[in-house]
Amino acid sequence: xxxxxxxxxxxxxxxxxxxxxxxxxxxxxxxxxxxxxxxxxxxxxxxxxxxxxxxxxxxxxxxxxxxxxxxxxxxxxxxxxxxxxxxxxxxxxxxxxxxxxxxxxxxxxxxxxxxxxxxxxxxxxxxxxxxxxxxxxxxxxxxxxxxxxxxxxxxxxxxxxxxxxxxxxxxxxxxxxxxxxxxxxxxxxxxxxxxxxxxxxxxxxxxxxxxxxxxxxxxxxxxxxxxxxxxxxxxxxxxxxxxxxxxxxxxxxxxxxxxxxxxxxxxxxxxxxxxxxxxxxxxxxxxxxxxxxxxxxxxxxxxxxxxxxxxxxxxxxxxxxxxxxxxxxxxxxxxxxxxxxxxxxxxxxxxxxxxxxxxxxxxxxxxxxxxxxxxxxxxxxxxxxxxxxxxxxxxxxxxxxxxxxxxxxxxxxxxxxxxxxxxxxxxxxxxxxxxxxxxxxxxxxxxxxxxxxxxxxxxxxxxxxxxxxxxxxxxxxxxxxxxxxxxxxxxxxxxxxxxxxxxxxxxxxxxxxxxxxxxxxxxxxxxxxxxxxxxxxxxxxxxxxxxxxxxxxxxxxxxxxxxxxxxxxxxxxxxxxxxxxxxxxxxxxxxxxxxxxxxxxxxxxxxxxxxxxxxxxxxxxxxxxxxxxxxx
Numbered sequence: 001x002x003x004x005x006x007x008x009x010x011x012x013x014x015x016x017x018x019x020x021x022x023x024x025x026x027x028x029x030x031x032x033x034x035x036x037x038x039x040x041x042x043x044x045x046x047x048x049x050x051x052x053x054x055x056x057x058x059x060x061x062x063x064x065x066x067x068x069x070x071x072x073x074x075x076x077x078x079x080x081x082x083x084x085x086x087x088x089x090x091x092x093x094x095x096x097x098x099x100x101x102x103x104x105x106x107x108x109x110x111x112x113x114x115x116x117x118x119x120x121x122x123x124x125x126x127x128x129x130x131x132x133x134x135x136x137x138x139x140x141x142x143x144x145x146x147x148x149x150x151x152x153x154x155x156x157x158x159x160x161x162x163x164x165x166x167x168x169x170x171x172x173x174x175x176x177x178x179x180x181x182x183x184x185x186x187x188x189x190x191x192x193x194x195x196x197x198x199x200x201x202x203x204x205x206x207x208x209x210x211x212x213x214x215x216x217x218x219x220x221x222x223x224x225x226x227x228x229x230x231x232x233x234x235x236x237x238x239x240x241x242x243x244x245x246x247x248x249x250x251x252x253x254x255x256x257x258x259x260x261x262x263x264x265x266x267x268x269x270x271x272x273x274x275x276x277x278x279x280x281x282x283x284x285x286x287x288x289x290x291x292x293x294x295x296x297x298x299x300x301x302x303x304x305x306x307x308x309x310x311x312x313x314x315x316x317x318x319x320x321x322x323x324x325x326x327x328x329x330x331x332x333x334x335x336x337x338x339x340x341x342x343x344x345x346x347x348x349x350x351x352x353x354x355x356x357x358x359x360x361x362x363x364x365x366x367x368x369x370x371x372x373x374x375x376x377x378x379x380x381x382x383x384x385x386x387x388x389x390x391x392x393x394x395x396x397x398x399x400x401x402x403x404x405x406x407x408x409x410x411x412x413x414x415x416x417x418x419x420x421x422x423x424x425x426x427x428x429x430x431x432x433x434x435x436x437x438x439x440x441x442x443x444x445x446x447x448x449x450x451x452x453x454x455x456x457x458x459x460x461x462x463x464x465x466x467x468x469x470x471x472x473x474x475x476x477x478x479x480x481x482x483x484x485x486x487x488x489x490x491x492x493x494x495x496x497x498x499x500x501x502x503x504x505x506x507x508x509x510x511x512x513x514x515x516x517x518x519x520x521x522x523x524x525x526x527x528x529x530x531x532x533x534x535x536x537x538x539x540x541x542x543x544x545x546x547x548x549x550x551x552x553x554x555x556x557x558x559x560x561x562x563x564x565x566x567x568x569x570x571x572x573x574x575x576x577x578x579x580x581x582x583x584x585x586x587x588x589x590x591x592x593x594x595x596x597x598x599x600x601x602x603x604x605x606x607x608x609x610x611x612x613x614x615x616x617x618x619x620x621x622x623x624x625x626x627x628x629x630x631x632x
Contacts, residue, residue, distance in 0.1 A: 153189040159530070161190070161208075162197050166527075169204040169563070176211045186218040192227045200534040201564035202235040222253040229258055233265030235565065238274065241265065249285045259287065260296045267300035272309060275300075294321040298330045307334030307343070325356045329365060336369025344369050360391040367397060371404045379404075387424070395421075399432045406439025414439055430456070434467045441474040449474075465496040472502055476509035481518070484509060500526065500534050507537070511544030519544045535561070539569040546572055551579040555592060558607075568607040573614070587612075 161184060168175040184190075191212050198205040209228045213220050225248045232241040245262060248254045259282055266275040275297055279289045294317060301310035314323070314331060328351040335344040348366065351358065358366075363386055370379035383401065386393050398421040405414035414436060421428060433456050440448040449471075456463055468491040475484035484506050491498060503526040510519035523541050526533060533541070538561040545554035554576060562568055573589070580588030589612035597605035 153187065153193045154185075155530075157185065158190060158193045158197070160184075161194050162530070165194070165198070165204050165208055169207070175204075175207065179208075179211055186212055186215055188221050188224050191220070191224045195224070195227045195231055197530055197532050198564075199231050199234065200532050201561075201566060202231055202237050202240075203563070203565035205231045206237075206240065220253075222248070222255055222258075225253050226255065226258050226261065229261050233261045236265065236269055237565075238266070238269070238271070245281065249281075254285050254287065256287070256293070259293065263293070263297050264300035267297055267306070267309075268304045270304075270306065270309070272313070291321045291324060291327070295324075295326055295330060298327060298334075302330045302334030302337065305334070305337045307331070307338045307340065310334045311343070311347075323354075325351070325359070325362070328354075328356060329362050332362065332365050332369070336365055336372060339369070339373045341369060341373045341375065358391075360386075360394050360397070363391060364394075364396050364400060368400050371400065376404065393424070393426065395426055395429045395432060398426060398428070399435055402432060402439075403435040406435050406442075409439075409443060411439050411443055411445075428461065430461055430464045430467060433461065433463075434470050437467065438470050438474065441471070463494075465491070465498070468494075468496060469499070469502055473505055476505040479509060479513055481506055481509035481513055481515065485518075498529065498531065500531050500537050503531060504537050504540050507544065508540045511540070511547055514548075516544065516548045516550075535566050535569065538566065539571060542569050543571050546576050546579065549579055551576055551588070562603055562607060568611075573611045577612075 160182065161179070164178050164182060165175060168178055191209070194208055195205050198208070206228070209220075209224070212218060212224075225244065229241060229244055229248075232238075232244065241262060245254070245258060248258060259278055262278050263275050266272075266278065279293070282289045282293070298310050298314060301307070301313065310331060311334070314327070328347060331347045332344055332351075335341075335347060344366065348358070348362075351362075363382065367379045367382055370376070370382065379401070383393060383397060386397065398417060402414050402417050402421075405411070405417060418428065418432070418436065421432070433452055437449050437452050440446075440452070453463060453467075456467075468487060471487045472484045472491075475481070475487060488498065488502065488506065491502075503522055507519050507522040510516075510522060519541075523533075523537075526537065538557060542554045542557050542561075545551070545557070554571070558569065577589050589608050593605045593607075593609035593612060595605075
């Protein structure tokens with residue numbers, strides 16, 4: 001990493017104090033003196049600057065130079081069956097394909113690319129299993145109900161139930177009566193799987209949940225209640241969520257997972273008073289609100305980029321719930337996500353003053369925060385300090401640095417960092433390889449991407465779902481949806497489950513590539529695979545209809561998503577109204593609003609009426625003057 005350390009002169013510094021028991025990093029107070037020059041460490045670990053393990057109490061100072069530019073990563077390119085077009089389109093790579101259909105395959109082998117031919121065999125190695133040490137998507141949090149199912153549900157039965165709900169809910173037919181006639185063998189596993197399918201659509205999920213609870217021979221348990229609570233929390237149906245919590249308490253089904261779901265949901269919505277109210281609810285039902293619960297709330301705020309709120313809560317309750325290392329790690333994460341390195345440094349110093357020794361997770365959080373705050377050189381210096389004095393960098397540490405170098409297109413330095421990782425005996429994991437794959441893909445060096453994929457398999461670190469999704473994103477960003485489809489097929493054959501993000505990327509790529517039929521096929525494939533469309537899925541799908549001049553279809557799916565309890569999509573309502581105008585319906589948005597109002601769908605009606613008013617105000621009407629010319 002010596003190449004990365006040569007970044008010129010810097011004016012301000014933060015202090016590294018080797019005299020502390022933890023050999024940790026300290027940040028200066030406002031009255032710190034100007035820094036002494038830095039002396040790089042010698043290879044034997046000694047040096048005047050105190051970087052080695054031996055050393056004296058003289059503080060080591062690292063420069064705080066002016067922020068370096070850090071380019072933003074490019075933004076990702078933003079179930080009912082449709083009628084078939086005249087030209088029959090083959091099913092979009094479903095698991096059950098027609099016998100006469102041969103799906104596309106990946107292209108032939110390309111020359112192998114090995115970053116370090118002499119490197120030892122690779123094995124998957126992950127960092128500390130802490131939320132501060134991972135880049136997990138909020139929707140990808142492990143479901144507490146998944147590990148407690150006593151028996152697996154029948155996939156065919158789940159599909160049958162979901163089809164009834166999907167077909168009858170939006171059309172306002174008696175969904176419950178049809179479900180009664182289906183003779184469904186209800187069990188907690190089946191209920192949880194159905195709720196998971198509709199996790200973005202709280203209205204049909206809640207109606208099914210209530211119907212199932214009233215069936216004779218079946219009763220909900222703690223797991224099914226918790227799953228329903230999770231759906232309500234993610235869709236921010238707070239009134240219903242609190243009522244369900246009360247119901248769980250009265251039936252004796254409350255558990256800590258339920259309280260955590262509620263706390264995180266309120267915290268993510270900045271409802272701090274309601275989050276604190278959950279603590280009171282816990283006491284009412286004889287649950288102890290301890291440090292774990294306190295950390296859960298801090299974590300939700302930190303992950304939601306609410307570092308200031310997390311700090312305020314910490315100051316208010318730290319005497320009641322004495323913090324541990326995890327508490328400080330989460331506070332550090334919150335400030336680093338906000339790129340507020342001054343507050344992050346203050347938390348770091350307080351952690352040291354309280355006698356906590358920062359572990360590798362804490363160091364990784366700070367390295368990532370320094371990079372986010374455009375202080376790349378300081379991140380490198382902290383990394384070098386970890387190598388010299390501990391804790392030793394792990395795969396996550398190296399991956400953070402490699403990811404940053406790949407983002408700014410410095411692939412040579414990324415490869416050097418990777419080789420240094422191998423030389424130091426740290427084995428890369430799937431995330432490390434995926435960062436390199438994305439970097440070389442963005443640099444349009446696809447031969448090296450293919451070589452890396454082969455190397456991953458040969459070194460015992462095969463691609464996972466994250467890698468395949470990254471490849472699909474690379475292809476869709478380059479407007480190569482057919483190549484994305486081939487990668488998707490291989491992903492399915494390997495047994496990995498795509499997410500709705502996978503389908504959204506491919507669907508948008510097809511629509512933007514003027515392939516309407518295949519865009520619709522992606523939507524149908526999503527339903528066949530049991531993936532619940534989210535708001536973004538509907539937005540892409542509806543936008544595709546509008547883009548291809550099909551406002552009637554767009555209207556149908558707007559109505560469907562709002563009826564499911566989702567927010568109205570942010571689409572091009574100008575074009576939506578213009579398409580109706582071209583077919584002789586200039587006031588179609590008003591007509592649709594009136595139609596929805598008469599049918600009792602007041603939410604949908606309000607959406608259409610609101611957009612009709614906005615479109616009316618945006619249109620500059622052509623007003624002729626007395627000479628017959630237009631004023632504007």
